[in-house]
Amino acid sequence: MAGGSDVAETSSLSCARCGNPAHLQCPKCMELKLPREGGAFCTQDCFKASWRSHKSVHLKEKQSSIVTGTPREQNSDLLDEGWLYCLKKGQARTPKLPYFDWTGTLRPYPISSRRAVPAHIERPDWAVSGIPQIEPNSDLQHVVEIKTRNQIERMRETCRIAREVLDAAARVIQPGVTTDEIDRVVHDATIEAGGYPSPLNYHFFPKSCCTSINEVICHGIPDARKLEDGDIVNVDVTVCYKGVHGDLNETFFVGNVDEESQRLVQCTYECLEKAISIVKPGVRFREIGEVINRHATMSGFSVVKSICGHGIGELFHCAPNIPHYGRNKAVGVMKAGQTFTIEPMINAGVWRDRMWPDGWTAVTADGKRSAQFEHTLLVTETGVEVLTARLPSSPNVYPWLSA
Structure with a gap:
C-alpha cells in the first residue's frame, strides 16, 4: 500500500x-x-x-x-468531433455508451463517420441503400455455383488485392494504434487498387473492415480504442473488384502476448490449414467441420457454431454454408469450379456467443478470447487453390511460419 x-x-x-x-x-x-x-x-x-x-x-x-471507453476528457473531445457509439446494426448512433451485461473487459468506443468512396469506383447494390437487392433473392442461395473461367480469373485478381490490403493493415498493427486507423488503411488501400470495401454499408455495417479484439469473435466495428500491449486482434477484409468479392482474415499479436493466447491463435491457424488440406472434388462439405472440431478440441479449445463459412463470387454470401463444428448437417459435395470461404472461429472457453448492442459485434459468452483465420478457396480438378494465399511480400508476423 x-x-x-x-x-x-x-x-x-x-x-x-x-x-x-x-x-x-x-x-x-x-x-x-x-x-x-x-x-x-x-x-x-x-x-x-x-x-x-x-x-x-x-x-x-x-x-x-472502461465504460466510457476513453478517459473522460478524450471521450468528450471525440463526441464533440462527431464520434458516436453505434446502435441498431449501424442504423443509429448515440452519445452514451449503451447498457449491456458485458461478458469481458472490452468495451465499444465511439466510431467516426462513414468514409467516402470516390465516384469512379464500381459499387455493389448496397453501397447507397445499405440493403443488398440481388443477393437475398438469388438462386445461388440454394445452388452452389460452378464458376466460369472468366469469373475465376476475376476472383484471382480480386483475392490478390484483398491479400495486399490485409497485409497493409498488418504492417500498422502495434500498441497505441486505433482500430479506426486500421480501417482507414484498409479503406484507402482498397480504393487505391480500384476496389470497393465490401463490408461498407452492407446491411448498414458502418466501416470498411471488421476488427475483432480479444473476446470479440467476429464483426467487431473499428472505433477509437487504441490497441494495447497483449491484445490479439483479427482484421477481416473483403474487396469487391470487377464485380466479384475476395474475402480473408487473420488474427494478429499486439506487442507481447501471453502464452495461452499465442497457443489459441496458432491452433486456429492450424485448424484452417488442416481444413484446406482436405478440399478437393468429391469431399463432403460437412467434413470440413469434423477436421476443425477434432484439432480444436484436442487442443483444449471450442468451435463457434453460430457463424459459418460461405460461398462467394459475384455475391458476397451465397451457398454453400460451411459449418466449422463437428456433426454438422451441411449438404453436398465439392466440385471443381466452386469457390467458398473457410473461416474457423476458435474460443479459449465456451463456444457460445452473445451480441453487443450495436447488433454486429459477436463476443464470447464467458469473456474469454477468440481467434479466427479465413481464406477464399477454389476447388480445382485435382485439389484446391487458395486464392487469398500469403504472398512473398506478406509480413512475417507468425513465429511458426519461420520455424
Missing part, C-alpha cells in the same frame, strides 16, 4: 475518516485526478485505517474509464 502525499498547510480540507484538518492526500486519487475532498487524511494512521474502503473509489473510477 502506497503512503500519502503532503497537502499544503493552508488547506481547509477535512480528513475523509475522522473530520480533523487534513495534511495528507491519497497519491492514487491525485493520479486519477479525483476530487481532493475524498482523498484527504489527517495522518498516515487514518489513511491506513481507511485504505480498505477508500480504495474502492479508485476501482469505481477505473471501471468508469
